[in-house]
Amino acid sequence: MSTPASTDNAAGSVSGAGVETAPRGRGARLVAPLAALAVSALIPLVPGLPQFWITLLNYIGLYALVAIGLVVLTGVGGMTSFGQAMFVGAGAYTTAILTTRYGVNPWLALPAALAVTGVFAWGVGAVTLRLSGHYLPLATIAWNISFFYIVGNLDLFAKFDGISGIPPIAIGGFAFSDGPSLYYLIWGAVALAVIATLNLLDSRVGRAIRALRGGVVAAESFGVDTGRARILAFVYAALLAGLSGWLYAHLQRAVNPSPFGLNASIEYLLMAVVGGAGSVWGAILGAGLVTIIRDQLQDWLPWLIGARGNFEAIAFGVILVLLLQNARDGLWPHVLRLCKARPATRCHHAEAGELAPRARSAGEQRADAPVLAVRDLRKQFGGLVAVNDLSFAVGRREIVGLIGPNGAGKSTTFDLVTGVTPPTSGDIRYFGEEATGERARVIARRGVARTFQHVRLAAGMSVIENVALGAHLRGHAGAVGAVLRLDRAEEARIFAEAHRQLGRVGLADLADRPAVSLALGQQRIVEIARALCLDPSMLLLDEPAAGLRHREKKQLAALLRQLRDEGLSILLVEHDMDFVMGLTDRLVVMEFGSRLAEGTPEEIRNNPAVLEAYLGGVA
Amino acid sequence: MKKAFRIAAFTAAVTISVSALGLIASGSVARAADPVRIGVTVSSTGPAASLGIPEANAVALLAKEVAGHPVEYIVLDDSTDTTKGVANMRKFISEEKVDAVVGSSVTPVTLAMVEVGAENKVPVVSLAANAKIVEPVDEKRKWAFKTPQNDRLMAKGIADHMAANGVKSVGFIGFTDAYGEGWLEEIKPALEAKGIRLVAVERYNRPDTSVTGQALKLMAAKPDAIMIAGAGTPAALPARTLKERGFKGPIYQTHGAANNDFLRVGGKDVEGSVLPAGPVLVADQLPDNHPSKKIAQKFISDYEAKYGKGSVSTFGAHMYDAGLLLQAAIPAALKVAKPGTPEFRAALRDAIENAKDVVYTQGVVNMTPTDHVGQDDRARVMVQIKDGAWKLLPASK
Amino acid sequence: MDLSIFLILLQDGVINGAIYALLGLSLVLVFTVTRVIFIPQGEFVSFGALTLALLERGQTPATIWLLLALGVVSAVAQVWQGRRTLSARRVLAIAGTDLALPAAVAAVTMLLAPMKPPVVVQIALTLAIITPMGPYIYRMAFQPLAEASTLVLLIAAIGVHLALTGLGLVFFGAEGSRTEPFSSAMFEIGSLLVSGQSLWIMGVTAALVAALGAFFELTLTGKALRATAVNRLGARLVGIAPSMSSTIAFTLAGFIGALSGVLVSPLTTIYYDTGFLIGLKGFVAAIIAGLASYPIAGAAAILVGVVEALASFWASSFKEVIVFLIIIPVLLWRTWGAPVVEEDDH
Incomplete structure (x- = not known):
């Protein structure tokens, strides 16, 4: 029984680039972006500023839009895409074709460009x-290469020469055609993208996306449709790329396939990673850094080397490797450290209203059927029978322990009843309703919450955000609501609920710590709080006491008893005999995949078969 | 709150220092008295590097002084990338305050640059060949000129040669890019005019390692001759594969293939191939009365003195010709206004448009308000590869 | 399309596929041992082919200067990284592999190159120049990033790719080269004309696959490499230093790349940037194999080659579209076939 301190450190270093979301305090939330906005609005007005710098800043803005999308997709969602340039191309070509051939106003072409990009991305993503x-x-490489050649070979896109003569964006008689006016347009778009992205990540949907990296199984077990979260992140990133493409077409005034090829996609990814793919600010930093390094190399290298040669790519490659070696999470975390910034703390709206309880099914409300009934459950892996025609039941307000020696099939049983793997045969019922072979997120809807033997907390998220993920099914806000901040009341209620559950398990004061920085035992308790956020009727706990100290175990046992008394049913797999014997109402003992015995702890303690098989070595 | 403040402070600090640097940078550029500044952007890297490198090399041979005024050239690489080309263009205009721009090497990049040139009223002299760059001369293309021969002129040379040699049907294989596409567009009408049928069209990529499939398909159509539209050494691959697969008919290349590396790589596989080219390719074989002979020989000897024997190519000659064109036009513009002014740029444009009898290494140029290339048949010779060397063919009637 | 055309295309596809297979195998090897998706693999092909072409013309290839430079930087990097634990023996070993070896190779090359030695010697020189670049690049670029995420390693690989492509342009120029075939013999098998060179490629690929197989199954080092691939920590516990197995993996990568270049250069013109596209197709094969299985990678590579050959016959302007879109159903099939695993990529 130990809580190895080293685990903390290892886990802590893993968390590295935590995701930034908007801090919640209203004042703090507004000051930084407003200051940034004010400063950047003044840039073109600086007297004597070379005009080309504005041009460079405009390109940086265009790249930053795409890189911000990659933050959501790759940095947060964990999906690496080499296809962003293709979506930039989709936006750019849509507006190019509409404005040059059909005389459509660029502003009207914008929704069309976004719609085309979005539908295209959705199709590719599906x-x-x-x-x-x-x-x-x-696959994204494949799509991007194909896109390049399809565009280059079709008359619709004017083949490899592309479309020129695209009109500038205009409002009334004012055309955005020179550097400074485009600057405001582009960086206005970047500002909107930053706000939208921070809002999105700091929401119910955002938590689902953030859980994708390393937390898919856990997220699914709380009712998150991770497939949908993936496609949402993909489409969102594509939309930002499409917006960039729309701006690009009207800045460049000509489009052809070359800026939308694989090389450009690689460049976008590179910007996001160099800047720090975990944060939107990192994306902007990366876009700026890459663009400026490239431009400066072009100016300085001939002077340094003394000869005109083509050394820019060489120098750029070397600088890139050196940058990564010195800042593998990107440069933004270093900038933050320089500013000695601390992670934002949330102000928890304890005063927020109660989160509505989860809607309960008819069966769940009935009192007659057992909460969980397993009959003749069987799982075979090839020739190996892991679970052999197992039957047992868990009644209302009952704590049942599932025990047995290593390899007895407890974990497999757990995976079967939680929908992680489908059984070979047999029957699983919750509240008298058939649930055999249902997927984890469907079972969660039935009011069944679980914890994991190997803790599954999303690495980039704080303790309370992880806990809030458990309340996913109790919220309704979607991506659009999140981006527009229409979800604040619900979010406040979700976080108040998460805070309440954290308080219930006694970890309220750790709410804002990165989840993976906690001791392993505490992480298990966080998982219980997360499970409670579902407002479950049944809890399935996989070795909840492992890694806990003696006092913590006592507190846990007390909590579980209290939960039972409040009406919950609990099934737990556990190795710690003292803990199980003192806590449970009933025990199911497994051996070699089959049920060996069943009864109260007292009966099990005196069951000769159990003593023989299980405790034999000890007795 | 503190963090927010720090971020704001950091941003502000960066902005201020960046602007300060900018001020220093812009203030410290001391300019010589009224030099004419020419921005050059070529594709020295990326897919068109084999064009861009000799073009960049040739800049060193251009006139450093015209009519008593120093001429400065600022050379940038656009990596065969449109975005980069346009960025270079904007850099030339806003930072370098150039009077004219030369470039780029390929059509798509140049087309996008022409937009910026027209918007800022800066003349652009293209080194890419496609006629779309300068045709039709409208409000936008008013500012665009071009030194390489129109593909149309070259295509006509091929079609004439084919007709004279009894070719009735042709198979075409070209790059899957703007170069191949541009040629296909031009060769179609040229062949039609001579009553020659185009029986098969195939495409390949510059770095492809095999074109066996395309060669078999071409041969299945049983054409009398095959033309290959590729630039540089990659144009040798289809010729070799066709020979390997037993194609016996004549093979035509384009002037894009006309450099010595092509001969080196092609070896005996390209023996006998016919192609149209600029006179500079066979300068020594030109009749003494050819107007371009002298200047072409001078270009070749200067270039090879600097970059080594056998290094010369027609791409470098396009840059040299752009220099000659500007050299001819600058004096007239100088009479109107001082370099570095919008008036000078407008005058330079007018002067280029009125350039008459400018002798290029590749023909003689007479620009008009409707023709911004200004070349005639003297800009093209037909060449055959014999004994691993370019051999001038007598002009066909 | 009749049978004879189909057979010719098939042959063409299999030959190209064999080269992709070599690169695919190498990518799988490097990835399983070091988690690096080694994009610059293709550059070794270009470097190998173009170095050989220069030697053939009796010129001293500039790649020897690159070799020397990489050796020196690698030595400095190693001495710096291990500055606290450095022993005299270790310093001597580093000096031997990173300084003396490239110096010797460079000296021999400069001596022999103008004499136009027989082709076997040229090939040996080419392999000797290119192969050590693999481990040097590993030590400079990837060793300091050993524990970083796959994504960071991938971006670092892209950085190396950019730098090497740029160097290739400086060394070899934009135009391509092609070398003399080892064998100009032609054999007639039925209606099919088979060149000696293509038999060479097939033979060497088969031999290399067999040799790799034997290496992994039979030798202690090979088993150690496999152990590292399966479990880095476990391998360390039984006394196999990951840096050692990584060095071996990158040496093999350099060797296979250079060898592929030598093999393919008589067949087609190679440019300074050809390697990327060839490498990408090898990558396709490697990915289809889940970056894990050598036989599947080999088979997939041949498949890619054949699809490419057929596509170039049917619809040459859409060849790349066909080749790349056809892998998506394959990938879907592979995904459905594989068990769902949690992606714990930290």
Whole structure:
């Protein structure tokens, strides 16, 4: 029984680039962006500022839009995309075709460009996002290369020469055609994108996206449709790219396939990673850094080397590697450290109203059927029978323990009843309703919440955000509501609920710590708080006491008893015999995948078969 | 709150120092008395590097002084990338205050640059060949000129040669890019005019390692001749594959293939190939009365003295010709206004448009308000590869 | 399309596929051992082919200067990284592998190159120049990032790719080269004309695959490499330093890349930037194999080659579109076939 301190450190270093979301305090939330806005609005007015710098800043803005999308997709969502340039192209070509051939006003072409990009991304995503692991980056490479050649070979897109003569964006008689006016337009768009993205990430949907990295199984078990979250992140990133494309077309006034090829996509990814893919500010920093380094190399290298050669790419490659070696999470975290910034703290709206309880099914409200009934459950892996025709039940207000020696099939049973893996045969019922083979997120809707043997907390999120993920099914706000901040009342209620549950398990004062910085035992307790946020009728706990100190175990046992007395049913798998014997109402003992015995702790303690098989070595 | 303040302070600090640097940078650029400044952006890297490198090299041979005024050239690389080309263009205009821009190497990049040139009223002399860059001369293309021969002129040379040699049907294989596309567009009408049928069209990528499939498809259509539209050494691959697969008919190349590396890589596989080219390619073989002979020989000897024997190519000659064109036009513009002014740029544009009898390394140029290329048949010779060297063919009737 | 055309295309596809297979194998090897998706793999192909072409013309290839420079930087980097634990023996070893070796290779090359030695010697020189670049690049670029995420390693690989492509342009110029075939023999098999060179490629690929197989199955080092691939920590516990296995993996990558270049250069013109596209197709094969299985990577590479050959016959302007879009169903099939695993990529 130990809580290795080293685990904390290892986990802490992993968390590295935490995701930034808007801090909640109203004053703090507004000051930084407003200051940034004010300063950036003044830039073009600085007397004597070379005009080309404005041009560079305009390009940086265009790249930053795409890179911000990559923050959501790659930095937060964990999906690497080599296809962003293709979406920039979709936006740019849409507006180019509409404005040059059909005389459409650029402002009217904007929604069209976004719609085309969005639908295109949704289509690509629907096919591609099912892909796991490294298949996804390759698939995006494939799409991007195909896009390049399709555009280059079709008359619709004017082939490789592209479309020129695109009109500038105009309001009334004023055309955005020179550097400074475009500057305001582009950086206005960047500002909106930053606000929208911070809002999105700091919301119910955002938490789902943030849970994608390393937390898919956990998120699914709280009712998050991670497939939808993935496609949402993908489409959102594509929309920002499409917006960039729209601006690009009207800045450049000509489009052709070359800026939308694979190389450009690689460049966008590179910007996001160099700046720090975990944060929107990192994306802007990265876009600026890459653009400025490239431009400056062009100016300085001939002077340094003394000869005109093509050394820019070489120098750029070397600088890139050196940057990563010195700042592998990107440069933004270093800038933050320089400013000695601390992670934002949330002000928790304890005064916010109560979160509505989860809607309960008819079966859940009935009192006659057992909460969980398992009959003849069987799981085979090839020739190996992991669970062999197991039957047991958990009644109302009952704590049942599932015990057995290592390899007895407890964990597999747990995976079967929580919908992580489908059974080979047999029958699972919750509240008398058939649930065999249902997926984890469907089972969560039935009011079943769980914890994990190997703790699954999303790395980039704080303790309270992880807990709030548990309340996913109790909220309704969508992505649009989040971006427009229409979800604040609900969010406040969700966080008040999360805070309440954290308080219930005794970890309220750790709410704002990064989840992975906690001791392992505490992380288990956080998982229980997260489970409680679902407002469950049943709790499934996988070794909740592992890693806890003696006193903590006592507190946990007291909490679980209290929960039972409040009406919850609990099934737990546990190794710690003292803990189980003192806590549970009933025990199911497994051996070799089958049920060996069942009864009260007292009966089990005296069951000769159990003593023989399980405790045999000790007795 | 504190963090917010720090971020704001940091942003402000960065902005201020950046602006300060900008002030210093802009203030410290001391300019010589009224030099004419020419911005050059070419594709020294990326897919068109084989064009851009000799073009950039040739800048060193351009006139440093015209009519007593120093001429400065600022050379940038656009990596064959449109965005970069346009950014270079804007840099030339806003930071370098150039009077004219030369470039870029390929059509798509140049087309986008022409937009910026027209918007800022800066003349652009293109080194890319497509006629779309200067045709039709409208409000925008008023500012665009071009030194390479129109593909149309070259295509006509090929079609004439084919007709004279009894070719009735042709297969085409070209790059899957703007170069191949541009040629396909021009060769179609040229062949039609001579009653030659285009029986198969295939495409390949510059870095492809195999064109066997395309070669078989071409040969299945049984054309009398095959033309290959590729630039530089990659144009040798289809020729080799066709020979390997037993194609016996004549093979035509384009002037894009006309450099010595092409001969080196092509070897015996390109023996006998016919192509249209600028006179500079066979300068020594030109008849003494050819107007371009002298200047072409001078260009070749200067270039090779600087970059080594056999290094010369027609791409460098396009840059040299752009220099000649500007050299001819600058004196007239100087009479109107001082360099670095909008008036000078407008006068320079007018002077280029009125350039008459300017002798290029590749023909003689007479610009008009409707023709911003200004070349005639003297800008093209037909060449055959014999014994691993370019051999001038007698002009066909 | 009749049978004879189909057979010719098939042959063409298999030959190209064999080169992709070599690169695919190398990518799988490097990834499983070091988690680096080694984008610059293709540059070794270009460097190998163009170095050989220069040697063939009796010129001293500039790549020897790159080799020397990489060796020196690698030595400095190693001495710096290990400055606290450095022993005299270790310093000597570093000096030997990173300074003396490239110096010797460069000296021999400068001596022999103008003499136009027989092609076997040229090839040996080429391999000797290019192969050590693999481990040097590993030590400079990737060793300091050993614990970083796959994404960061990937971006670092892109940085190396950009730098090497730029160097390739400086060394070799924009135009391509092509070398003399080892064998100009032609064999007639039925209606099919098979060149000696293509038999060379097939033979060497098969031999290399067999040799790799034997290396992993039979030798201690090979087993250690596999152990590292499966479990880095475990490998360390049984006394295999990950940096050692990584060095071996990158050496093999350099060797396979250079060898592919030598093999392919008589078949087609190679440019300073050809490597990327060839490498990308090798990458396609490697990914289809889940960056894990050598036999699947080999088979997938051949498949890519054949699809490419057929596509270039049917619809040459959309060749790349066909080649790349056809892998998406394959990837979907691979995803559905594989069990769902949590992606814990930190």
